[in-house]
Amino acid sequence: LSQGDLSAVRGWLDEMRIQDIAQALMTLDGEVRRDVFRLLPPGRRADVFAYLDPHHQLQLIRQVSVDEGRHLLSEMLPDDLTALLEDLPKDEVRQLLRLLPFRSIRRALTLLGYPEDSCGRLMTTAVVSVRPDWSMARALDHLRVQAGRGETVNLVYVTDEEGGLLGVLALKHFLKSRVDVPVSELMTGRVVSIDAHAPQEEALRMMRHYDLPALPVVDRDRELLGIITVDDVLDVEQEESTEDFQKMGAVGSLHLSLRQAHPWLLYRKRVGWLLILVAVNIIGGFVIAGYEEAIEALVVLVFFLPLIIDSGGNAGAQSATLMVRALATGEVQPRDWLRLWGKELGVATALGATMALAVSGLGLWRGGMEIAVLVSVAMMLVVLVGSLVGMILPLLLARLRLDPATASTPLVTSIADVAGIMIYFGLAATLLGLHGQ
Amino acid sequence: LSQGDLSAVRGWLDEMRIQDIAQALMTLDGEVRRDVFRLLPPGRRADVFAYLDPHHQLQLIRQVSVDEGRHLLSEMLPDDLTALLEDLPKDEVRQLLRLLPFRSIRRALTLLGYPEDSCGRLMTTAVVSVRPDWSMARALDHLRVQAGRGETVNLVYVTDEEGGLLGVLALKHFLKSRVDVPVSELMTGRVVSIDAHAPQEEALRMMRHYDLPALPVVDRDRELLGIITVDDVLDVEQEESTEDFQKMGAVGSLHLSLRQAHPWLLYRKRVGWLLILVAVNIIGGFVIAGYEEAIEALVVLVFFLPLIIDSGGNAGAQSATLMVRALATGEVQPRDWLRLWGKELGVATALGATMALAVSGLGLWRGGMEIAVLVSVAMMLVVLVGSLVGMILPLLLARLRLDPATASTPLVTSIADVAGIMIYFGLAATLLGLHGQ
Numbered sequence: 001l002s003q004g005d006l007s008a009v010r011g012w013l014d015e016m017r018i019q020d021i022a023q024a025l026m027t028l029d030g031e032v033r034r035d036v037f038r039l040l041p042p043g044r045r046a047d048v049f050a051y052l053d054p055h056h057q058l059q060l061i062r063q064v065s066v067d068e069g070r071h072l073l074s075e076m077l078p079d080d081l082t083a084l085l086e087d088l089p090k091d092e093v094r095q096l097l098r099l100l101p102f103r104s105i106r107r108a109l110t111l112l113g114y115p116e117d118s119c120g121r122l123m124t125t126a127v128v129s130v131r132p133d134w135s136m137a138r139a140l141d142h143l144r145v146q147a148g149r150g151e152t153v154n155l156v157y158v159t160d161e162e163g164g165l166l167g168v169l170a171l172k173h174f175l176k177s178r179v180d181v182p183v184s185e186l187m188t189g190r191v192v193s194i195d196a197h198a199p200q201e202e203a204l205r206m207m208r209h210y211d212l213p214a215l216p217v218v219d220r221d222r223e224l225l226g227i228i229t230v231d232d233v234l235d236v237e238q239e240e241s242t243e244d245f246q247k248m249g250a251v252g253s254l255h256l257s258l259r260q261a262h263p264w265l266l267y268r269k270r271v272g273w274l275l276i277l278v279a280v281n282i283i284g285g286f287v288i289a290g291y292e293e294a295i296e297a298l299v300v301l302v303f304f305l306p307l308i309i310d311s312g313g314n315a316g317a318q319s320a321t322l323m324v325r326a327l328a329t330g331e332v333q334p335r336d337w338l339r340l341w342g343k344e345l346g347v348a349t350a351l352g353a354t355m356a357l358a359v360s361g362l363g364l365w366r367g368g369m370e371i372a373v374l375v376s377v378a379m380m381l382v383v384l385v386g387s388l389v390g391m392i393l394p395l396l397l398a399r400l401r402l403d404p405a406t407a408s409t410p411l412v413t414s415i416a417d418v419a420g421i422m423i424y425f426g427l428a429a430t431l432l433g434l435h436g437q
Numbered sequence: 438l439s440q441g442d443l444s445a446v447r448g449w450l451d452e453m454r455i456q457d458i459a460q461a462l463m464t465l466d467g468e469v470r471r472d473v474f475r476l477l478p479p480g481r482r483a484d485v486f487a488y489l490d491p492h493h494q495l496q497l498i499r500q501v502s503v504d505e506g507r508h509l510l511s512e513m514l515p516d517d518l519t520a521l522l523e524d525l526p527k528d529e530v531r532q533l534l535r536l537l538p539f540r541s542i543r544r545a546l547t548l549l550g551y552p553e554d555s556c557g558r559l560m561t562t563a564v565v566s567v568r569p570d571w572s573m574a575r576a577l578d579h580l581r582v583q584a585g586r587g588e589t590v591n592l593v594y595v596t597d598e599e600g601g602l603l604g605v606l607a608l609k610h611f612l613k614s615r616v617d618v619p620v621s622e623l624m625t626g627r628v629v630s631i632d633a634h635a636p637q638e639e640a641l642r643m644m645r646h647y648d649l650p651a652l653p654v655v656d657r658d659r660e661l662l663g664i665i666t667v668d669d670v671l672d673v674e675q676e677e678s679t680e681d682f683q684k685m686g687a688v689g690s691l692h693l694s695l696r697q698a699h700p701w702l703l704y705r706k707r708v709g710w711l712l713i714l715v716a717v718n719i720i721g722g723f724v725i726a727g728y729e730e731a732i733e734a735l736v737v738l739v740f741f742l743p744l745i746i747d748s749g750g751n752a753g754a755q756s757a758t759l760m761v762r763a764l765a766t767g768e769v770q771p772r773d774w775l776r777l778w779g780k781e782l783g784v785a786t787a788l789g790a791t792m793a794l795a796v797s798g799l800g801l802w803r804g805g806m807e808i809a810v811l812v813s814v815a816m817m818l819v820v821l822v823g824s825l826v827g828m829i830l831p832l833l834l835a836r837l838r839l840d841p842a843t844a845s846t847p848l849v850t851s852i853a854d855v856a857g858i859m860i861y862f863g864l865a866a867t868l869l870g871l872h873g874q
Contacts, residue, residue: 171608231648258769259776285744354711
C-alpha cells in the first residue's frame with residue numbers, strides 16, 4: 001500500500017461501520033489485512049475484531065504483537081470468546097488462553113463446560129442485577145456505573161443475595177421519578193427463564209412464543225448466570241434451518257459455510273448417504289430382475305418405468321418436505337398423525353387420479369388399451385404410496401425421538417422408487433397375464 | 438362448564454401467561470372458547486386477543502358484543518391489526534373497519550398500502566421521537582409521558598420538525614444525570630434505516646449484519662414512519678425458511694400451516710409441479726424407446742437402470758440443497774460461481790469414483806466384465822453430471838434474478854434422471870456394440 005492509498009483507506013475506515021469493516025477485512029489477503037487493521041484507530045480495533053470469523057480472528061492474533069493480541073482477546077465479550085475457543089483445536093486454545101488474564105480464563109472455561117449448542121454457550125454473562133430491597137434511587141446509581149462500563153442494561157434483573165433470580169424490571173421504570181419505592185414494588189415476578197444446559201432451540205422457541213427481547217439463563221438452583229438476547233437466537237434459527245436443509249438433501253451437517261468447507265469434508269458429508277441409497281436402489285434392481293421375462297416379452301414396459309417411479313418419488317418428496325418442516329416449526333405434533341393421515345390420503349388420491357389421467361393418453365398411444373389401463377392404475381397407486389411414505393417416515397422418526405429430517409428427499413424418493421417398481425411390474429404381471437421368473 | 442369448573446379455570450387463567458392462554462384458547466371449540474375468553478379479567482382480554490391467529494381473532498370478534506369487539510380491535514398494535522386485515526377477504530375487512538375509530542382506519546389503510554412482505558407491513562408505528570435541540574431534561578419528560586402510554590422506548594429516535602430521521606439515542610443515556618446538554622450532543626448520527634417499501638428479508642439481513650435490536654423504517658424523504666424490532670424479524674426468518682423448504686420440495690408456498698391448510702389447497706400447491714415433472718420424465722421414456730432393441734438384446738441392462746439414474750438424482754439433490762441454502766443465507770454469491778464450480782467438480786469426481794467402485798462388483802456378478810465396466814463408467818459420469826446440474830441450476834436461476842429454490846430437489850432429480858438414462862444407454866450402445874433404433 002502506498003502512502004496515498006493509506007490516507008484514502010483511513011478515510012474510508014472512518015466512514016464505515018465496524019461490521020462492514022470486518023466483512024471487508026475478511027476478503028483481503030493476510031498481509032494486507034494486517035496492514036489495514038493497523039490503520040484502525042486503537043479504540044475501534046477490538047470492536048472490529050469481534051465481528052471477524054473465528055478463523056480470521058486467530059490469523060490476526062498471530063500477526064499482531066503479543067500485547068495487542070492480549071488486548072484484543074480481553075476486550076471480547078465472554079460469549080464471543082467462547083465462540084472463538086470452541087472452533088479451535090486444543091493446541092490453539094492453550095496458546096490463546098496463555099494470553100488471557102486469569103479471570104477471563106476461568107470464565108471461558110466455565111462457559112466451555114456447557115454442552116455444545118446449549119444455552120450456556122450462547123449466553124452473555126455481562127448482566128446487570130439489583131436487589132429487591134434496594135430503593136429505585138440506589139438501583140439507578142448502580143445502573144449508572146454499569147452503563148458506563150458499556151454493559152447491556154435494557155432489562156434489569158432482580159436477584160437475592162445468592163444470585164437467585166426473583167424478577168425483572170424494564171429500564172423505562174427508571175425514567176419515572178419514583179425513586180423512594182423499593183425495587184420489589186415495581187418489578188415483575190415470575191420471570192420466564194431457561195436452564196444453562198437446555199438446547200439453544202429451546203431458548204429460541206421460548207423467546208418466540210413469549211415475545212421476549214431477552215431470556216435469563218439460570219442454573220439448577222435458579223441462580224442467574226447470564227442472558228440470551230433475541231439477536232443471539234437469530235443466528236440459532238438460521239443454523240437450525242441450514243442443518244435441516246442439509247439433512248433433507250441427504251447431506252450431513254456441515255457446521256461451516258459452503259465457501260469455507262474443504263472439498264474432502266464435503267465428500268465425507270455426502271458419500272455416506274449416496275452409498276446407503278445405492279443399497280436401496282439395488283433392491284429395485286432385484287425386483288426388476290424378477291420380471292426380466294415380462295420385460296423381454298413386452299419391452300414397451302420400460303418406456304414408462306422412469307415416469308412411474310419418479311412420479312412416486314416426487315409425490316413422496318413433496319409430502320416429506322411439508323411434514324418435516326411442519327414438525328420442525330412445531331405447527332404439527334407427532335400425536336396429530338391420525339388427522340394428518342386422513343388429509344394426506346385425500347390429497348394423494350386426488351393427485352394420483354390427476355396424474356393417472358395425464359398419462360393415460362400416452363399409454364394408449366404407445367401401447368394400446370391394456371397398457372393405458374396398466375399405466376394409469378400404476379400411476380395412481382404409486383403416487384398414493386409415495387405420498388404416504390413421505391408422510392409416515394418423518395412422523396415415525398419423530399415418534400422414535402429421532403430427527404424427522406433424516407427422512408431426506410433422496411431417501412424418500414429411493415424408497416418410493418422401489419415401491420413403484422414393485423407396484424408397476426406386479427400390476428403388469430397381473431393385468432397383462434405376464435409372469436415373472 | 439359447571440360452576441365448579443368455572444372457578445378452577447379462572448384460577449388457571451390467573452397463573453398463565455397471555456401467550457399460553459392464547460394458545461390454549463385456539464385448541465378449544467367455538468362456544469367454549471368464547472366462554473373461557475369471558476372469564477378473563479377485562480384488562481387482559483385485549484392482550485390475549487393479540488396473540489390469537491387471525492382466523493381465531495375473526496371468529497371471536499363475531500362471538501362477542503359489538504362494543505367488546507370495537508374495544509379489542511382498537512387496543513391492537515397497528516402492525517398486529519394489519520396482519521389481521523391482510524389475511525381476510527375484502528368483505529370481512531369492510532365489516533371490521535366499521536368497528537374501528539377513524540384514526541385507526543386511516544392508519545390501517547396506510548399500512549395496507551405497502552406491498553405484501555414489505556417493511557411497511559411489518560413495522561410498528563408506535564415509536565417515540567425527540568428533537569435534537571431539546572435538552573436531555575425535556576426529552577426525558579417527553580419519554581415519561583410516552584412510557585406511561587406503554588410505547589416502546591428502549592431506543593429513542595431523533596427527528597427534525599418534518600419527522601426526518603437524524604439520529605438515535607440509547608435509553609441508558611437518560612440514566613446519567615447530564616440533563617442540561619442538548620440531545621444532539623449525545624445522539625448517534627448516521628443511523629442505519631430501511632425504506633418502507635423494501636422487502637422484509639432485507640430488514641432481517643441488515644439487523645443480522647449490524648446486530649441491531651431495532652431498525653427505523655423511513656419513506657423516500659427519510660421521514661421516520663415506524664420501527665421494526667428484532668422479534669418481528671424472527672418470524673420473517675422462519676417464514677422465509679419454510680417457503681424455501683416448500684419450494685425445494687416442489688410445493689408452492691402455502692402461507693398457512695399444514696394443519697390449517699385445506700386439502701384442496703394442498704392439492705393445488707402440489708399438482709402443478711408433479712405434472713411438469715411428468716413432462717421431464719416422458720423425455721426419459723423416449724430416450725429409452727430409442728434403445729428398445731438394445732434392451733431386448735440384453736435385458737440385464739434394466740437391472741441397473743434404477744440404480745444408475747437414482748444415484749445421479751441423489752447426487753444432484755445434495756448439490757442443489759447445499760447451493761440453494763448457501764445462496765439464501767448469502768454465504769455464497771452468484772459471482773463466486775467459478776470457484777464453486779471447481780470445488781464441486783473435485784468433490785463430484787471423488788464421489789463418482791467411490792460409487793463406481795461400489796457397484797463394479799455387482800456389475801461383475803450380474804453381467805460379467807463388460808457390464809461391470811459399463812456400469813462403473815456410467816455411474817461415475819452420472820454422479821458427476823447430476824452434481825453439476827444440481828450446482829448450476831440454482832446459480833443460473835440466481836443470475837437470472839429468479840428464486841434459486843425453484844431448482845427443487847424433484848426437478849433436479851428428474852433432470853439428472855433423464856441425463857442418466859442418456860448416458861447409460863449411450864454408453865451401453867458404444868461399449869457393448871449394441872445399437873438403438
